[in-house]
Amino acid sequence: MTSVQEPPTSEETAADETTADETAVEEAAGAGSGRARGKDRLRAIAELPRPVKLGLATLFVMNAATYVAFPLLAVKLTTVDHASAVQIGTTLTVFLLAARLTPVVAGPLADRYDPRIVMAVGALARGIGFLGLGLGHGTGQLLVSAFLAGVGAIYEAPVSALLAAQPEPLRSRAFALENALLNAGVIGGPALAAALLAVGPRAPFVASGLLFVLLLLVVRGITMPGGGREPEAPQSVLRHFTHVLGHRWFVGFWLLMLPWWFLFTQLGVAVPLRSDALADTNWISVLYLANGVVGITSILFVKRLHDRYGARLMPALGYLLVAVGFGSVSLSQSPWWLLACVALYSVGETVILFSSQLILASFAGGSTRASFFGIYAGSWALGGSVGNYAGSRLAADPLSHTPWLLFGAVGLVAAVVAALTFSRREI
Incomplete structure (x- = not known):
């Protein structure tokens, strides 16, 4: 596998990056123009390695696709499936526990084996899960679907590891951009859901599932540090x-x-x-x-x-x-x-x-x-x-x-x- 194409590490390049950052701070501190600051921010994003930009883009899609469906889950279970309070509470609990406990195991697995396998499994699991939550109706189907949708959270740790592998100042830029993109997903997902509800109450879940499945096509193009498994592993x-x-x-x-x-x-x-x-x-x-x-x-x-x-x-x-x-x-x-x-x-x-x-x-x-x-x-x-x-x-x-x-x-x-x-x- 191909390793991440990190930026040059010579002293001259590092000095250039430091100078660029100091210039950006000075422009922001002065009376300065917003246009110059905007160009600096765009240049900082452009300097990120391609795998990092691709990983950040997939995080945005994943968060937006999650918020297309998840905020409507309790409403759909109540109005469409006529689920009881116990069924709704159990479904949400299964989702939460799967989303927060499976990464504990998936993180070490991503380090031991190819991280892209973990990412692909996460995208596929969440896609199938949300499709099941939208189209299923029985208690067993809903619980299995909620578990799979929760398991999709294992996608996040390998991408975070990819960002953490970058040298400064690229690392802090990448995490700042990640934060902004995740918030953009929180805004964009519900907006798309509002439009899809005109089609029907199941439409947001189907669209969410399809978006996750499409992520599988992107995961293969993300190269990881050390090819996914470093010699000292x-x-x-x-x-x-x-x-x-x-x-x-x-x-x-x-x-x-x-x-x-x-x-x-x-x-x-x-x-x-x-x-x-x-x-x-x-x-x-x-x-x-x-x-x-x-x-x-x-x-x-x-x-x-x-x-x-x-x-x-x-x-x-x-x-x-x-x-x-x-x-x-x-x-x-x-x-x-x-x-x-x-x-x-x-x-x-x-x-x-x-x-x-x-x-x-x-x-x-x-x-x-x-x-x-x-x-x-x-x-x-x-x-x-x-x-x-x-x-x-x-x-x-x-x-x-x-x-x-x-x-x-x-x-x-x-x-x-x-x-x-x-x-x-x-x-």
Whole structure:
């Protein structure tokens, strides 16, 4: 297999890249023209290796295709399949657990064997899964389809490993672009779904499934670092696990991010419940749109913070913004105030997601990159599961102030712990 075509590594090229970055910062800091900044950003994207750009494009398609169907799943199960509350809850739980637990195993498998095999299996599984969720109706069919759709999440770890393998400043540019494209998928997917609903309630699921199947045609053209398996690769998947779990700072970071995934799930649990109580169901779509738009528009600001101060204190800043955003919800019962709080939360979300990718990339190296990203998904599985359960219980009275004060407190404590932990180590 062909390895990634990395940019030249001579001292002169590195100096040129450094000079270009410094010039871009100076132009942005001055009175400067937006046109010059735009050209710099386009040039920075153009400098990314072709496999990286191709991998980022597939992540956008995958996220958009997911959001074509997934936000409509509970509605389709209720109105078309007439599923019970237990069936709906079980289907969603199977999807969540499959999506967050299978990458724990798939990451080391991608490092041990060809990552493109894992990516192809992920795309095919999610495509079949969403087709099944759209066309199936029996309990058994729905649960199998939900499992397959969740398994599709194994696609992400090999792509993240590909981005992590790039040298700086290409690495941070790639992760910033990834964040923007994922948010664009959150916006574009539901927009496409709204148009497809005119055809019928199953149409978004069929379109989603077909988009995933089409990704199979692209995966083959993505070349990976070292051809997918580097000479120093551990000889068994178990050794990948022991290597990653023996990394003290990674384990600490894995634990540190549990509160984040607890809070992150409230965007799909406590926030919609509060929104529905303050306004109506349609307002939930407005909040999700705001989340995606703020994510896209704030990533450039977040990257500048990273370039200036580094990644080590970014998680603490993100936790602080999320804590203030969620904690402030208790100050008013206006839906517009809730929108403003979600917007502030979204900036914190961008800070945390962007910096966490770079921190993971700093831990991951050589033949274990996908293992780090895959095993990290277990933090999402545990923290998100607790968040789903606790959020639904705490927000049972959606107009109560107590849940939001508790969410804010969780964020503040996590911010303090993150600041104390990572101030002791430059990442």
